[in-house]
Every structure is written in C-alpha cells, then in structure tokens.
Amino acid sequence: MPEGPEVESVRRELLQLINLVVEKIAFTPLSQKYTKYQGKEEKFSQFTNQKLRNVHRFNKFLVWEFDKAPVILNHLGMTGSWTMISSLEELSSKTTHPKVIVEMRTPPHAIFDDSRNFGQFRLFSSIEAVKQYPPIKKVGIDGLAEDFPLGEFIDRLAEQRFQNRQIGDLLMDPRLVAGIGNIYKAEILFEAKIHPERTVSTLSTEETTLLGKSISKILLKAFYDKGSSFDARYKLPSGESGGAQRWHKVYQRIDQPCDKCGSLIEKIIQKNRSTYYCPTCQD
DNA sequence: CCGCTGGCCTGCGAGC
DNA sequence: TGCTCGCAGGCCAGCG
CATH class of the missing domain: 1.10.8.50 (Helicase, Ruva Protein; domain 3)
Structure with missing residues (x-):
C-alpha cells in the first residue's frame, strides 16, 4: 500500500536506471484486458532509443523524464510495484500481474506489476505541464x-x-x-x-x-x-x-493492547476508511 | 470553487 | 473442505 515513504523508497531504487537507453516500453497481454491500457503501446513507442534522465516524485506520483518530451506520469495505485530484473526471462518468476515492461538496451529492465489495476500511466508534454495537473498543482x-x-x-x-x-x-x-x-x-x-x-x-x-x-x-x-x-x-x-x-502502534491492531497504556486499540470507519486509534491515549 | 459518494479492481481471510 | 462475501485503500469522475 504505497504511501509517500513507499513511493519515495521505490523512486530511490529506480534511479539506478538513469542513463540507460530504452529499447522498448511494452504492454503485456494481461494489460490489454483493461481499456486504460489499450492503444498505449503505440503512444509509448516514441520512448524507444530515449535515455532515462530522471525519476521525480510529486506527492505519490512518479514522473519518468527522458532526453526528449513527453514525460510519463505513473501512479502505483494500491498494488502497483516496480521490479528490476536482469533478464526478461525472469519476468514470469518475479511477477504475478505484469502490465508494463520497460526494456532497456542493457539490463536491468523494469516491470510494472499491478494485481488490482489501480495504477496509472499518463503522458504529459513536460515536467512543467505535470505541475499544472490539478492533483499535483494543489499539493501542499x-x-x-x-x-x-x-x-x-x-x-x-x-x-x-x-x-x-x-x-x-x-x-x-x-x-x-x-x-x-x-x-x-x-x-x-x-x-x-x-x-x-x-x-x-x-x-x-x-x-x-x-x-x-x-x-x-x-x-x-x-x-x-x-x-x-x-x-x-x-x-x-x-x-x-x-x-x-x-513499529506500527495502531494500524491493523484492533483489540490488541496499546503499547503505552494497555487499552485495546479500536477501529472506526471515517469517510469510508478504517481508522485505528487508542481510545485512552488519543482524545 | 468545494466536499462527498461511488466506481475502479482482485486477493485474501473470516465465517458458514 | 469449499463456497460466499466483505474488506482492503490509492485516485478521480460526477454530482449537488
């Protein structure tokens, strides 16, 4: 469940791909089950021969920047993950729901795996254009x-x-x-x-x-x-x-004793989200 | 502009 | 053991 710390941790490792040249960005047969991935391979063919320059993070979005425009806005959603593999033959053993394959001229390659399919891939003309995208522009x-x-x-x-x-x-x-x-x-x-x-x-x-x-x-x-x-x-x-x-103190610890006071951790539904807290320590 | 709701999805585990 | 069903929580389109 990628939140800011998870997305930033992923980004730091993806930086290993900087300066590698893209051979092809491919969309797997599985990805074609979903309309949001249909027709993407053609749009992403322009990245062939492009060198990856940087991977940025805005809130929980990743932005892949190449030598030439455009840039790729990528969100992990709930279950999206990137896996680096040294050979495409490892794809079947190291992923379960591969959707996007970023194949480089030389390894490693990067596979986007996403069982629940909430992940996002969108093209923007530039980093500046991404910064005008409302969910990013409004960020505090x-x-x-x-x-x-x-x-x-x-x-x-x-x-x-x-x-x-x-x-x-x-x-x-x-x-x-x-x-x-x-x-x-x-x-x-x-x-x-x-x-x-x-x-x-x-x-x-x-x-x-x-x-x-x-x-x-x-x-x-x-x-x-x-x-x-x-x-x-x-x-x-x-x-x-x-x-x-x-070191989680309350998350998913319903009915377990609070580390500080021993009260049992409770869960409420707030805006359709589970919210865990200690009824004694928090008031 | 704002806030709220429901939809997108599938794996997992509780309960029968 | 096998089935159903509710839950998990990221964003975002659409609504009032």
Whole structure:
C-alpha cells in the first residue's frame, strides 16, 4: 500500500536506471484486458532509443523524464510495484500481474506489476505541464521534506477551508500535506495523541505543533525503514521488503493492547476508511 | 470553487 | 473442505 515513504523508497531504487537507453516500453497481454491500457503501446513507442534522465516524485506520483518530451506520469495505485530484473526471462518468476515492461538496451529492465489495476500511466508534454495537473498543482507541503516546514504547516492548518474538517480525514488530503495514506494517518495521530474525529478548529496550539512534528517524524521514520510491507505485497524494485510495519502502534491492531497504556486499540470507519486509534491515549 | 459518494479492481481471510 | 462475501485503500469522475 504505497504511501509517500513507499513511493519515495521505490523512486530511490529506480534511479539506478538513469542513463540507460530504452529499447522498448511494452504492454503485456494481461494489460490489454483493461481499456486504460489499450492503444498505449503505440503512444509509448516514441520512448524507444530515449535515455532515462530522471525519476521525480510529486506527492505519490512518479514522473519518468527522458532526453526528449513527453514525460510519463505513473501512479502505483494500491498494488502497483516496480521490479528490476536482469533478464526478461525472469519476468514470469518475479511477477504475478505484469502490465508494463520497460526494456532497456542493457539490463536491468523494469516491470510494472499491478494485481488490482489501480495504477496509472499518463503522458504529459513536460515536467512543467505535470505541475499544472490539478492533483499535483494543489499539493501542499511535502510531508517527507528533510526539513519539515513546521511554521508553514501551522499556518496552512489555520486556513478557514480546513476548520470544519475532521483531522483523520484531513491528514489524507494532499492539499494540506502530501504523502500521508491510511496507515501513517493513524500512526501520526497516535504519535500526536489526537483522536481522529477531532475537528480542526478545536485543536490547541500545542496540539497542532505536536501534529506537525509527528507527521515529519512518522513519515521519515517509515522512509528510513523503506516503507511498510506487513501484507508482503509492497516490495521494492530490488525485491527487498520494507520494515516499517514492525513499529506500527495502531494500524491493523484492533483489540490488541496499546503499547503505552494497555487499552485495546479500536477501529472506526471515517469517510469510508478504517481508522485505528487508542481510545485512552488519543482524545 | 468545494466536499462527498461511488466506481475502479482482485486477493485474501473470516465465517458458514 | 469449499463456497460466499466483505474488506482492503490509492485516485478521480460526477454530482449537488
């Protein structure tokens, strides 16, 4: 379940592909079951002979940049993953639902695998054009910034448009902070000792300050552990798993005792999302 | 512009 | 053991 820390971890490994020349970007027979992938191979044929220049991240989107325009906007969705292989013969053994094959002149090659098919591949004329794409243009603070702008976070949270939102819902809204998904939303609120259903306008200065610090702390800690792989579906392009699931305090720990106070962790449904919290530590 | 809802998808595990 | 069914949560089109 790729959130910001997972996507950034994937990006760091994909940087190994920089300066390799594309032989072909191919779409597998499986991908052709889905309309969103039909006709893509022709549009992506222009990348043959192009050298990969960079892989960027905006929120949870990856952007593949080549010598020449256009650029590829790629989202992992829920189950999307990139796997690097040294020979195309490894494809069947190392992937289960391959959709896109980025074949290089020389290995490694990169396979996009996506069982639930929520992943995205779109073409944009330039990086600048990607930045005008509304889901990216509206993005607020990058929660993974090494030097998290706490003052800016407090100012943004004070904006009128956010005052009536519940904090558990708002943390998932990239217009405030980018990179938080359902797992780290819960872990951040536990760290900040704030109940997920609290309305933003009721938060004290101390609470908003601690919340900002908790966002940065949890996301960076998760990134240093290369993300959460608790269900074994999320893997890095190298095949390595993440380790952040080892320190989850509330996510998917319903009815288990809180590490801090022993109360049983509870789950509520908030905006159609499971939200885990400690009823004693968070109020 | 805003916020909310339902759709896209398949694998897995709980419960019968 | 085998079946059904609900859940998992990323974005986003469409609606009011």
